[in-house]
Amino acid sequence: MPKVITAAMLVIGDEILSGRTKDQNIGYLADIMTAIGIDLKEVRIVLDDEEDIVAALNDVRQRYTYIFTSGGIGPTHDDITADSIAKAFDVPCDYDAAAYSLLESHYTKRGLEFTDARKRMARLPRGATHIENPVSVAPGFRIGNVHVMAGVPSVFQAMLDKVLPTLETGIKMLSATVSCPLGEGIIGGPLAEIQKSHPLTIIGSYPRFGEGHFMTELVVRARSQDVLEAARKDVEAMVKSLTT
Amino acid sequence: MPKVITAAMLVIGDEILSGRTKDQNIGYLADIMTAIGIDLKEVRIVLDDEEDIVAALNDVRQRYTYIFTSGGIGPTHDDITADSIAKAFDVPCDYDAAAYSLLESHYTKRGLEFTDARKRMARLPRGATHIENPVSVAPGFRIGNVHVMAGVPSVFQAMLDKVLPTLETGIKMLSATVSCPLGEGIIGGPLAEIQKSHPLTIIGSYPRFGEGHFMTELVVRARSQDVLEAARKDVEAMVKSLTT
Incomplete structure (x- = not known):
């Protein structure tokens, strides 16, 4: 039997469930997964709510080869994805030294203040590795089989491009x-x-x-x-x- | 405290997860729920797989006031939503007399054969009540707090119009x-x-x-x-x- 690689997606954001923003990332990820031979088995859209995110993530991450998330990794108070993922993995959410200096140097070069809000984007679950963000610098991250990416479609797509070469793919359907x-x-x-x-x-x-x-x-x-x-x-x- | 009415949506269909069809019903439902003061708390997209549908439905239907589903109620072998919902509620999925005669008369009037495939659309979980389908006759249905509707957007929207007056709504956000x-x-x-x-x-x-x-x-x-x-x-x- 050919090896089957599976995936699930977690879309995080009040704005999708209120209808304010129409999701564009689900269809995009679905097309890419089909193209590279990974079976997308399930998608969940959840609120910016720590308990909901933790419950959904812990429910799916054991069952599929890869998990992809979109949304909630910006600098504002409703961006709670990094904290929630850390909680799901039961690790602390710390300032990541590499992310911190990347962001600090980015804002300093542009003559912009490295505000506390911007510093929030350098907080990652301990043990996470960066997913490079060529659009707006603040990295996504991978921890275990979970790939955490931005909700803004241009950034989501750019991050996914960085992730794709790292994935094991199956026999294309x-x-x-x-x-x-x-x-x-x-x-x-x-x-x-x-x-x-x-x-x-x-x-x-x-x-x-x-x-x-x-x-x-x-x-x-x-x-x-x-x-x-x-x-x-x-x-x-x-x-x-x-x-x- | 104003009464809060909650909802979740279950989108059923391989074609959404493969990327072949881009969902149009999630954003539509989200807008309507927001407009009438019901909080859409969660959306799940699942495969045409009985086990997946039953598990997802039984997980959400206890937690929210209303559940809305889209997809999988047509006449072909991959339309397994009615059977799966029946299984989730632990009731038989029977030919419904009213749906059967509605469909039979519709096809007879148009000089079309009432094929076995078309008869499948008259099968409903026992105890379900119809959701009228002004577009293509075959009804959706409601059982408990679950509203089962078509995946084709024009039909989904027409069915939702029939459902809306029956819903208790909350204080509009x-x-x-x-x-x-x-x-x-x-x-x-x-x-x-x-x-x-x-x-x-x-x-x-x-x-x-x-x-x-x-x-x-x-x-x-x-x-x-x-x-x-x-x-x-x-x-x-x-x-x-x-x-x-």
Whole structure:
């Protein structure tokens, strides 16, 4: 069996749950994970609340190969991700010497005061290693299998770029899409039979409402090209037989 | 104390976690909940996997006033939400007589076959009541505090419209936004002091990167206009003192 690498994501922030900010990081991470052969199994969006973050993190981090978080690592009082992650790992959250001097030198060079708020961004769970932030300097961090990144999409994406080369990846899940002009009500029965006879594939059916009726995108997924092609052929034949 | 009504959302579907489909329902629900005074506390995105759905649902449904789900109630083999919800509630998933005849009459009138796949959409957990579907007939359902709706955004939204009048709503959370041309590193310290002196508010700080530097939107939230205004005044004064 090919090795399967799994992941979960924790999105941290009141602003996502209030609707004020529309998340852009979940779909981005999902696309990247699929592209590199890591199975994203679960996403949770939680409030800026220490108890909620600790409970969610400790629930998922044992179950998946990698955890990715977004949000809550800025300089303000509602940025409590570093403290919460430290609590989940039961380690202190200290000023990290390297992060401190990185930030200090960044602000000094620009003639800006290294305020107490900015100093907060140098606090990391003890034992964490930096995730470089090429956009705005303040680092994300990795502790255990948990990768803690910013919520601002441009920074999240830049940090994820730094993380990707460090990840063990699995056998990429291949996929083939068959467009079907019929709704799920017509193809549902035969499609279930095809799924049964191709147990190594995952066949999904995604309805769209367009031109006054439902249409369907049928997506076959498998980790081997041969397995994929065999199922795709059956799906195409089924659609053809129902439309001609 | 004003009554607080809470909610969680469960997004069900492989296609969201693979990145193939970008969710549009989380942000929509979040906006509506905020508008009607229900606190959305948590969102989970899970696979089309019975064990995952049951575990997530049973974990959240005891903790919040209302649960809303999206996805997995169509006619194909990967639509396993009704069965999974039934399992979570430990009740059978049966053909519902009213849903069956609704669907049968819908397809008969249009001269379409009432296929086995379409019949699947008449299967509901025993004891569930319908959520009307004005877009494509097949109903969603409510069981206990759980509202089960479609994943297709137009259908999700139409179903939610039917659900809203049935919900008990809380005291609406009011909010005021103060735009700040300074980054969080500068305002973080004074903002934390303001949060401390206005404990009945929730003050959030949301950085945006624009025009070559970070700017911040400061959002004050409270359930009373007086409490809100007092904190807003302090935030505005703080921004003014730092920018002039």
